[in-house]
Amino acid sequence: MQQENPHITFITPGAPVATATHGGRAKCLQRLVRLDLPVPPTVALSFDEVHRIASGQMPDMADLLAPLDVAHLLCVRPSSEDPDWGGPGAVLNIGMNDQRYAELCERIGETAARSIYARFIQSYSINVARLDPDMFDDLDMDDPEICQQALEAYEDEAEEAFPQDPAVQLSGVLRSMARAWEGTSARLLRQAKGAPADAGLGLVVQEMALGLGHGECGSGVLQLVNSTTGMPQITGRYLSQSQGRDALRSGAEALFLEKDPRGSSLEEKAPEAFEDLKVHAALMREKLREEMQIEFTIENGAVHILDGVRVQRSSRAAVRIAVQLAKDGIIPKQEAVMRVEPRALNELLHRQVDPEAERDVIGTGVAASPGAATGRIVFSAAEAQASAARSEACVLVRRETTPEDIRGMHAASAVLTERGGITSHAAVIGRGLGLPCVVGASSIRFQMRKKMLIAPDGRQFREGDVITIDGSEGEILAGAPDMVEAALDDAFQTLMAWADDERDIGVRANADTPADAKTARNFMAQGIGLCRTEHMFFEPGRLTVMREMIFADAPEDRRSALEQLLPMQRADFIELFRIMQGQPVCIRLFDPPLHEFLPTDRSGLRDLAEALNLPLSDVTRRVEALGEYNPMLGMRGVRLGITVPEIYDMQARAIFEATIEASRDGDAVVPEIMIPLVSAKREVELVKTRVDAVAAAVRTEQGEDFDYRLGVMVETPRAALRAEDIAPHCHFFSFGTNDLTQMTYGLSRDDAGRFMSAYVHQGVYPEDPFHTLDADGVGELLLLGAERGRDAQPDLTLSVCGEHGGSPESIAFCRKAGMDYVSCSPFRVPVARLAAAQLSIQDKVG
Template identity: 80%
Template sequence: HRQVDPRVKRDVIGRGIAASPGAATGRIVFNANDAQASAARGEKCILVRRETSPEDIRGMHAAQAVLTERGGITSHAAVIGRGMGLPCVVGASSMRFDLVKGVITAPDGRMFKAGDEITLDGTSGEVLCGAADMLEPLLDATFQKLMSWAEDAADIGIRANADTPADAQTARNFDAQGIGLCRTEHMFFDPSRLTVMREMIFADTSEGRRAVLERLLPMQRDDFIQLFRIMQGQPVCIRLFDPPLHEFLPSTRTGQRDLAEALDLPLSNVTRRIEAMTEYNPMLGLRGVRLGVTVPEIYEMQARAIFEATIEASRDGDPVVPEIMIPLVSAKREVELIKASVDKIATAVKSERGASFTYRLGVMVETPRAALRAGEISPHCSFLSFGTNDLTQMTYGLSRDDAGRFMSTYVQQGVFPEDPFHMLDRDGVGELLQLGAARGRDAQPGITLSICGEHGGNPESIAFCRAAGFDYVSCSPFRVPVARLAAAQLAIADKIG
């Protein structure tokens, strides 16, 4: 990553959590649209938000770095920033954010408005005034040699979390051993797809939803073809749709009015539907496998897209063996229902295309109940992948987006030795991992075990997973080199006692 030259004097105007490493300079913008406009003009910008949401993805891609007032080490901005290699500072609560007036105020009273130039250091968590001199990254032959030694020594696999072809190419460049988590929902926030997605949400019948999803099918299929071709010969684990549907609907009055016009519906109908879909706690609501059971058309479309892409990508290279992962499982029956549906789609695609393929179906273990009932669930699966971000959140009853407000105080006072979203909690969450792994393997000895949360890039957490007999860890693409090095060092340490 690019870094601020350590020899330069730093004019620090604020501090937050160092959520994604690297440094960047740019002019302040306060929304995704302005970030895109800035990029179109060839101007570098820093996206400043109270906190980011999936709707900000386009702005994050256009920006050089992201600064948020709220959030912790596994907040949306932090996770996406690390995946993109985008410098990110979150939880900068020492600064005052006034997004209505378009101003951020430093603790010393200095004010910065849209267009002002700042530098973000995602490695230290500092926000600097103006432009700072940078040191460029150097991935030379020495780096490649070190990574080849690590490859020879390591005895636990390292995959990458990758949602886009660019992520997948980064993972490939760093010699990740496949994709351990592809979050498909980010593919639907593209402007050309978002309106279609919203039309599907507003459809009143199953047939209506299927008709709209038919228009999304070729787009989703092309996404998977690109991923499979980039990762040719390597496994690709695709997580089925996870977030609640209301995340795709506009929250502002202007956005709701635009949606009403696009769908040719009365504004009152649109606002009423959005209000009806609002949840008290979306993290614990109608999302993940619960959507797959109650709105099955989405998973049916995704399964078809995956299988059709598998056939297409296998024509001119090694056969693709996709891995399909069901999110937020807590009961065996959920897996049985989704497995029956996916198997049915696979049979239909094979018959229609006159082609043969294999696939692996697995579960993302991110609820405590799924870990405890892994013995019931694993006979229906090829793999169990522990999503430690949500599993930590649910085990602690602690929002990963809000924890940043007080976590440093907790660590300083000795309540926790380390932020559990940053370093895996071996005692609590770790025990659930060990229970789930043991019960899963007792019921299905050959099942593959992995973690795919942000802990996958943390050396201490990799040590825990290796000792527990996990097959691989999966982390953000830019953390793959550190994970590969840590895995090699752990294996060598064992050999030399």
């Protein structure tokens, strides 16, 4: 075999080995050889060679074995391009036969030799000859005659003698592993992990360091950090008289590595070998620029490095590892920022189900808001509030949530709904509150009258039963599995500071309440990009007044009711301005249809009639009259502001009076007022005229001046298409991509979840357009709106304030479209900050 052979290559420092052709394991072994580490001689087979083996074209075995010492047993390990894609299991002790057994009995003792031979027969039978594993069930692996018994069992089952030629054994192993990789089930499994359908497999053939014999022998793994926290800590296991990864086997009597009061350690048993391992690990960390796990064997006190793999890590550990590598000067800060997956930050920001915990899944739905929480089932917002008053965690279960459920959502630990998609009411509010949420859980039967959930397997869960909502995975679990707490430590703060140094697009938060604003401020949002004022009206003391306004017939009566709401709104805005002192706050004027503030059930109507001192029949008729066939396309947003102008007048006055008050004890506040659901220039003109009039009146009454900015929420296709007409009247456009997607597609964002998974699975849409911005369709409207708006108003500020603002893929589009900032739920702000930084770094390095 030629050393330069690109397909069957003896691994030397200069051999033609690459991750893209031979896999990550082969390339890592070459790097370890270059570091002059004690790696056993190894031959690497390329993806192409393994593919030929799978098709029946075997290599010249004498040529393959030429650089390896025939006195050593061999092992074969898989080498895929990405270790996460998996591969067939390693096969050890190839070359073991009757002759080698006799030799090893002399050299390392009969017990160790017998163990090696028996294990190889068993492994070869199952993995290569594909014999029934049950054939070994009745054999005692400690029996002195086990080898003979295993050979006889093989011959009976295979109807041929066990192969004694090492070359024949190796051929069988290579063929078996190659064909296993190209099998249908293996291909589907790795595709589920993100591998391309044609992903290749390399194989490495390595001389064995036995790990059994006289003196101190064994095998184990070692790493220099804790996989969960990322903190410096020598972790791993070592097992005397063992091979491969036996030390990690459940129930193995493995030793600790460092001295430990709980038991014996490798440091005590073989101090020189332990010291060598630490030195090797530190060198690998520095030269490979990564935290690595060493797989090693000790043979008569001498260390052999069999493999090095990237340390498995939690998201919390990934952040700390990247930051520490940068602080130690091993990688630059920009690379540390690039090494952390933005969505992985969700695990740091929210409690999660412990990865090691057992999961009793009773149903699935759309993973609408990340994190996990456990609580007792409740079926109404009132019950959730009562549960919170008793300090009992609860899960609010609804067919779908409405604005009336807001207080119940605040009180609950998690939310579960039967209907809805990624931008439904429960999903949007859940993300804003940092509340774990699963929506569209149609696999579970919701029996609201009986206050019962029925799982697909028939199990019943009633009010008061404990369940867990995993909003990261979209799963509903029975009981209370162990949790991992959120962790925003110093490493997280450092990484985010480095990210902010790199990004070139602003990140604001959607925040409706002071609590939301505080969360946004804690996550370093650059202001509030969307404050939905209607959520402020659902407080118990305000809802009745709001209903009085709705039932008023004359403008004077409406104004009288709204005067009661004015001081409440003003107090809300003062608190928001003070929390976000020095940062912009964009307030969207009242948007939803009025019917959302009215009850729908008989008891609610009766309570309302009593509160308003009106006959039940009058209240029922008025509620029915306010109903609309399609309320989301009816009298809402700017249409309501024009037909019932007293609402916007009150809100404008509350904003301006709060501006003056908040500016007295801090930086001058410049509020941004946003008109929702605009589709025509005249709508903006009418609202702007009234807002300007209110501003002039407040200036006169207060004797103080102030500035404000007026803009529109571009969420109808016509607004984007006619942006040049609208822009001259505005300071900013904020694209509301939730409704814009809904209207562009003609999809209900609350109902699309019922069929969206089928659409994505069958390739109708590449992704759920409510989850990832549709760059081709909706994106074209954004580009048109941005271009035409800035043509008419060059200094027009542009942003996206829909839920897409927190999606890394959507942020990439927003940067290219020239948006000044994106706005997203408070708990998605760190995700957006990191994603924006990575996009900027990618552009800089090309």
